[in-house]
Amino acid sequence: MLDRALSLDELLCFALYSANNAMGRLYRPILAQHGLTYPQYLVLVALWQRDGQKVNDLGAALTLESNTLTPLLKRMEAAELVQRRRNPEDERSVIVSLTAKGRGLQQEAAGISRCILAAAGDDVADLIDLRSKIQQLATRLNASD
Amino acid sequence: MLDRALSLDELLCFALYSANNAMGRLYRPILAQHGLTYPQYLVLVALWQRDGQKVNDLGAALTLESNTLTPLLKRMEAAELVQRRRNPEDERSVIVSLTAKGRGLQQEAAGISRCILAAAGDDVADLIDLRSKIQQLATRLNASD
DNA sequence: TGCGATTTAATCGTGTGCGATTTATTTTCA
DNA sequence: TGAAAATAAATCGCACACGATTAAATCGCA
Numbered sequence: 460m461l462d463r464a465l466s467l468d469e470l471l472c473f474a475l476y477s478a479n480n481a482m483g484r485l486y487r488p489i490l491a492q493h494g495l496t497y498p499q500y501l502v503l504v505a506l507w508q509r510d511g512q513k514v515n516d517l518g519a520a521l522t523l524e525s526n527t528l529t530p531l532l533k534r535m536e537a538a539e540l541v542q543r544r545r546n547p548e549d550e551r552s553v554i555v556s557l558t559a560k561g562r563g564l565q566q567e568a569a570g571i572s573r574c575i576l577a578a579a580g581d582d583v584a585d586l587i588d589l590r591s592k593i594q595q596l597a598t599r600l601n602a603s604d
Numbered sequence: 605m606l607d608r609a610l611s612l613d614e615l616l617c618f619a620l621y622s623a624n625n626a627m628g629r630l631y632r633p634i635l636a637q638h639g640l641t642y643p644q645y646l647v648l649v650a651l652w653q654r655d656g657q658k659v660n661d662l663g664a665a666l667t668l669e670s671n672t673l674t675p676l677l678k679r680m681e682a683a684e685l686v687q688r689r690r691n692p693e694d695e696r697s698v699i700v701s702l703t704a705k706g707r708g709l710q711q712e713a714a715g716i717s718r719c720i721l722a723a724a725g726d727d728v729a730d731l732i733d734l735r736s737k738i739q740q741l742a743t744r745l746n747a748s749d
Numbered sequence: 750t751g752c753g754a755t756t757t758a759a760t761c762g763t764g765t766g767c768g769a770t771t772t773a774t775t776t777t778c779a
Numbered sequence: 780t781g782a783a784a785a786t787a788a789a790t791c792g793c794a795c796a797c798g799a800t801t802a803a804a805t806c807g808c809a
Contacts, residue, residue, distance in 0.1 A: 465710075466653050467665055470717060471724060471731055472627045473646060474738040477667055479624040480796075481745035482617045487797080496764060501618060508611050514788065520612060522622055525788045527766050534764075551774045551787040565610075572615060578748035579616060579741060586616055589737050593619040596724060596734065600626035603723035625766075632767080641794065659758065670758045672796050679794080696757040696804045 475593075485578055489571055493564055498523075499535055500568070506541065506557050507565045513552045522601065540564070620738075630723055634716055638709055643668075644680055645713070651686065651702050652710045658697045667746065685709070 467473045486497050495503070498521070505520045506512065514532065518524050532555055535541045540561035546552040580586050612618045631642050640648070643666070650665045651657065659677065663669050677700055680686045685706040691697040725731050 465649050465714075465717060467646065467649050468739070469735075470646075470649065471735045471738075472631065472642075472717075472720060473649075474735045474742065475620065475624045475627055476642070476646070478738050478742035478745065479620045480667060481742045482620055483796080485745055485748060486617065491798095497617075497621070498765065501612065501615075501621070504610050504612050504615065504618075515786090522625055523766075526768080526790080529789055531765070546787095549775070549787085553788065569610075572610060572617075575617060578745055580744055589741065590614075590616045590619045592734050593616075593623050593738070594613070597619065597623035597626045599725055600623065600630055600723055603630060628766080636768095643795065660756090668795095669797075671760080671798080674759055676795070694757085694805070698758065 482575070485575060486571075489574065493567055494538060495540075495564070498527075498531060499540070500571075502528075502531065502535065502555075503540065503557075503561060503564060503568070506555065506561065510562075511554055511556045513546065513554055515552065517555060522597075535561075627720070630720060631716075634719065638712060639683060640685075640709070643672075643676060644685070645716075647673075647676065647680065647700075648685065648702075648706060648709060648713070651700065651706065655707075656699055656701045658691065658699055660697065662700060667742075680706075 483497050486500070490497060490500050501521055502517060505517055512520075514525055514528055517532075518528055521528075532541060532543055536543050539558050542556045542558055543553050544556075546554050576583070576586060628642050631645070635642060635645050646666055647662060650662055657665075659670055659673055662677075663673055666673075677686060677688055681688050684703050687701045687703055688698050689701075691699050721728070721731060
């Protein structure tokens, strides 16, 4: 089979990389107003949904491991957004819980995703469909190891 | 308007973040065999397409700036993948060119994207459509600043 | 012509992601 | 029971991304 010269525009991986970077650039200044980074915001979303998760639970939700999460959570603890304490029932694990401040940000942050959606496009149904297709892609990619 | 509790699964940004991380995890071990990282691979793709680009040209292609590209290109230069030299016609700019080694990797790397596509899905037409929609999203996001 | 504005890379600091390893705790099963 | 296996987090090193700033070269225009 003849291989044409590869172009950036043809790479699905580059489309993802580029769109994700663009999303980050959009979120960064908004989140910075609340003293948050992008993955820190995602941790908060996960905890707003269910407070008091183990590091591994958060890792499963975000597809990250302790080598990424531990320092990130320590910074969030230093910023008084979360509390980290050993699980009394199994001292190997660490429970991450929201502080009042971390919980309080939920109200402040409520408008953020709306603001991002507005930048992403005007047809909400299209965006939901795209999100679903990207989720399926991520699932397939994660299954290939 | 009533705000429901936000869930990770509902966030387009998280779908992108997660899929991009998954793609990176898939590429990393393959690219590592060639001594490459993911963004380094993207720089090579851009140079295979057109050799001898200025740092700014690469930045425009990848949507990155010199604060990211300069150290990355220096590592690629140290790995003898590219050559960096000041543009004689305008000493402000730097021309990045492929070395023989960098050019040679094009053949070796030819199978990579096929290998990734296989992990991404079996319906090529679907993947091309998804890529196109993600590209459009990136374009819209980049336009909102 | 010359000097301020612009353009282009480079530099610096912070915060991820992740491979590889380590440490502490719990589980398993001989 | 008790030592090996398994599990959970932490640690370490490297390579991005990017905001902010700096330095050098070129441009523009009075």
